[in-house]
Amino acid sequence: MSVEVLDPRFDPEPPYWRALRATAGLRADWAWDVLRRQAWCARTPWYLTVLLDGGRPRGMAGAAWIGTSTRRHRFATSRRGGYLGGLDLRAPGNSAFPSWWFADAGADGCEELLSEYFPAMRKLLGVGLKATLIRQLSEDAAAHVRGRRGLVRETEPVARLPTEAFSGRTDWLASLGGKRRSQLRKLLGGVDTDERLAVEWLTGDTVDVVELAGLLRLNEEKHRDVPIVPLPQFVGYLRRLVAQPDFRVLSYRDTHTGELLGAATVFDHPQWPLWRSFAAVPVERGGRSNLYFHVFGELVRWSVAEGRRGVVLGKKMAELKKSCGAELSPQYAAALPLR
Incomplete structure (x- = not known):
């Protein structure tokens, strides 16, 4: 050896x-x-x-x-x-x-x-x-x-959301508890019918890396609960990451102003893609509420369409993710x- x-x-x-x-x-x-x-x-x-x-x-x-x-x-x-x-x-x-x-x-x-x-x-x-x-x-x-x-x-x-049993987002919603199911149906419907919001999966050179880095830094500014604050998203690093064929970006864009209001990044995988990060413009700064919850529905829809076993949702907010159908692994x- x-x-x-x-x-x-x-x-x-x-x-x-x-x-x-x-x-x-x-x-x-x-x-x-x-x-x-x-x-x-x-x-x-x-x-x-x-x-x-x-x-x-x-x-x-x-x-x-x-x-x-x-x-x-x-x-x-x-x-x-x-x-x-x-x-x-x-x-x-x-x-x-x-x-x-x-x-x-x-x-x-x-x-x-x-x-x-x-x-x-x-x-x-x-x-x-x-x-x-x-x-x-x-x-x-x-x-x-x-x-x-x-x-x-x-x-x-770590939270994992299995999707093999679902034919789409409707099946997933039906599997949830009554209160969460009712809340999500309302929130998802509100985003889906918002004509000022364009929701799109992006890859590679269709991503504006500078714009995405700026948005991700908004999210990182909120995490001051750790001994060593994470370093910000560097554009050079993100540019090389976005160029990988197994990297995906779920974007939320204002159709009137063109501003990127929210984005989730995903590492694709043949069985278990990973939801890596999410960031959004705060509502008080012109952002759109409830985008975080909408990501769950889009991840389920995408995972089913791509034939994946499910999506790894990562850490943080474990109980919230559990209420959305995730399984928690210690x-x-x-x-x-x-x-």
Whole structure:
């Protein structure tokens, strides 16, 4: 077995990467050009480690290096950070899926992380690698790492909305509880019949990236409930993301003024697309109310039409998503010392 540790800022795309992405089911945020831009726009260095058996990839993991030089208002400037630090295993463009994959892995790949990945990273980074934070652990994976002298805590659940049982939006509405069903029928009908609103699915060069970035930043300004405020949407990163064939934008535009009033971004997938983000102009600034709820109906309609199993709705507002038919899957994070 051999190991390659890649820094997307400097290293070219490996010849096996696209095939590995397809096998592992990695979405648009894992395209190499997107990874490169994301890495240059990050606060910390981000390493992609690939385990190869006879030149054939059999596992991978992505992690940020959090070192003594890491600062909230500083971008990554070196290949390997400071002397002391740890690895933060996190996906590059979403918080719903883990940042690792191993072929034929048990316990969601945790055994491979502990027995193969971390020893390889210790060899690269040296004794200064002291700990790790592993995010997006399932219940089985969390049980596997308990008892290793670390901390395991439940985080926000991930919501999934199955759509295979529906023939369209009407079936989905009929499956909901009475109060939510009645509310959504009214809200969806109000948006559907609003002549000042154009609702459209967009891809690639049909998206105005500068306009979309400005709208997404409106949403990010509201999230001040975390220790480190997320960085804004960078136009260069978003331009490369939008160019991916599996990236979609659901847009809401004022037909009179031409202003983009709302947008949802989606990572497509043969089985489970991911609703990545949503942003809208506030009502007090001329925006349209209830667009967030309308997105649920459009996602169901689109998922059924495309033959998907359902849509991953991500985190946040879990109970609201549950009332809209979503199933909640617990997730955990583990902080472990490395020796």
